[in-house]
Amino acid sequence: MQKIIDNIKKKPISLDQYINDCLYKYKSSYYEKDLIFGPRGDFITSPYISSIFGEIIAIFIINYFLKKKIFSFKILEIGAGEGLLAEDIIKTISKFKNIKCQYYIIEKSKKLKKIQKNKLSKLKVKWFESLEDVKIKDCFIVSNELLDAFAVKHFKKINDVWNEKFVKYDFKKKNLITKYFKITKKNHKIFNFVDKECNFIEFSPDIFKFVTGISKVLMNSKNNFFLTIDYGYNSERYRNSLQGLMKHKKVDIFSNQGFVDITYLVNFNLIKSIFQKNKVSNVNISTQSDFLKKNGIIERFNQSKKLLDSDEKISKLHLAVNRLINDKQMGSLFKVMTASNND
Ligand SMILES: C[S@@+](CC[C@H](N)C(=O)[O-])C[C@H]1O[C@@H](n2cnc3c(N)ncnc32)[C@H](O)[C@@H]1O
Numbered sequence: 001m002q003k004i005i006d007n008i009k010k011k012p013i014s015l016d017q018y019i020n021d022c023l024y025k026y027k028s029s030y031y032e033k034d035l036i037f038g039p040r041g042d043f044i045t046s047p048y049i050s051s052i053f054g055e056i057i058a059i060f061i062i063n064y065f066l067k068k069k070i071f072s073f074k075i076l077e078i079g080a081g082e083g084l085l086a087e088d089i090i091k092t093i094s095k096f097k098n099i100k101c102q103y104y105i106i107e108k109s110k111k112l113k114k115i116q117k118n119k120l121s122k123l124k125v126k127w128f129e130s131l132e133d134v135k136i137k138d139c140f141i142v143s144n145e146l147l148d149a150f151a152v153k154h155f156k157k158i159n160d161v162w163n164e165k166f167v168k169y170d171f172k173k174k175n176l177i178t179k180y181f182k183i184t185k186k187n188h189k190i191f192n193f194v195d196k197e198c199n200f201i202e203f204s205p206d207i208f209k210f211v212t213g214i215s216k217v218l219m220n221s222k223n224n225f226f227l228t229i230d231y232g233y234n235s236e237r238y239r240n241s242l243q244g245l246m247k248h249k250k251v252d253i254f255s256n257q258g259f260v261d262i263t264y265l266v267n268f269n270l271i272k273s274i275f276q277k278n279k280v281s282n283v284n285i286s287t288q289s290d291f292l293k294k295n296g297i298i299e300r301f302n303q304s305k306k307l308l309d310s311d312e313k314i315s316k317l318h319l320a321v322n323r324l325i326n327d328k329q330m331g332s333l334f335k336v337m338t339a340s341n342n343d
Contacts, residue, residue, distance in 0.1 A: 012168035019151035047084035050320035054088025079146035131213035150204035215278035232266030241265035289331030
């Protein structure tokens with residue numbers, strides 16, 4: 001997108017502004033485009049691998065509310081992509097005739113919101129504009145691969161002084177390069193969450209607003225619950241994990257603007273610390289593998305395979321389930337974080 005480059009020619013911009021421009025700001029930004037998900041797109045998320053993923057989440061949600069003897073509840077999905085997970089969850093819950101559920105979505109991309117409205121038109125889904133509009137009780141908030149789609153900043157300590165990464169135009173080489181600039185004031189919230197040993201920080205500034213918004217919803221009612229799934233790690237040290245993806249391959253994030261997905265590994269330790277600072281009492285992190293196994297994915301696979309009429313279909317389902325739970329695939333890189341004010 002030439003307008004991004006033209007802007008940078010006038011003045012360097014911060015890394016997170018660059019990522020936001022590439023992913024969301026313009027009609028030709030990445031998430032406003034067609035065909036980015038699935039085998040023919042740039043990446044595959046769990047709902048595309050198997051609908052068993054959504055079924056297990058649905059069963060987790062049902063169990064959560066039934067334990068509290070709640071038969072009518074709400075689900076709010078944030079960042080619903082093409083609406084696949086929503087469809088799987090709603091279809092699973094609708095099999096339980098004694099349960100009433102209203103599904104809501106918050107979606108940043110105008111294009112994806114349109115796709116969701118089309119796909120889910122018969123399922124009575126409603127959309128909220130932002131978390132500030134969410135004043136509901138008995139609400140389960142869920143997201144899959146949302147946080148890795150937030151734009152990040154890079155801060156680095158050079159000679160004991162913090163610097164921030166900017167994107168600038170190199171007029172000689174005629175391309176984009178990055179350069180660290182000294183921070184005049186260390187006034188970003190992130191500095192309250194790092195210790196003296198820390199020399200590098202990769203984080204999304206939007207994570208503070210997001211987690212605080214979720215914390216407020218959790219404070220609204222003890223029955224409200226948050227579950228998010230994403231690839232990432234749980235450590236006080238930050239990794240430099242920013243990467244571009246195009247057609248399932250790693251690519252440079254400073255070329256092909258609007259055609260490259262820009263993503264990073266979420267640091268769940270930071271999110272947990274923000275929740276704790278907001279006095280959210282119950283925060284847990286587990287691997288996707290543990291979560292799915294604990295909530296019955298193997299049993300569900302054994303049940304589903306009995307209904308399949310060919311060995312080929314069974315082996316396809318086996319491969320899909322294995323991809324979700326195998327530690328060498330998505331099993332341990334993907335984490336499940338839950339948060340609530342339940343004691
Ligand atoms: C990587 S995609 C994942 C989509 C879907 N959850 C899935 O698993 O296939 C990230 C999604 O989050 C949306 N998104 C990113 N930032 C958001 C925000 N602040 N609020 C709501 N949606 C957001 C994107 O537009 C996109 O729908």
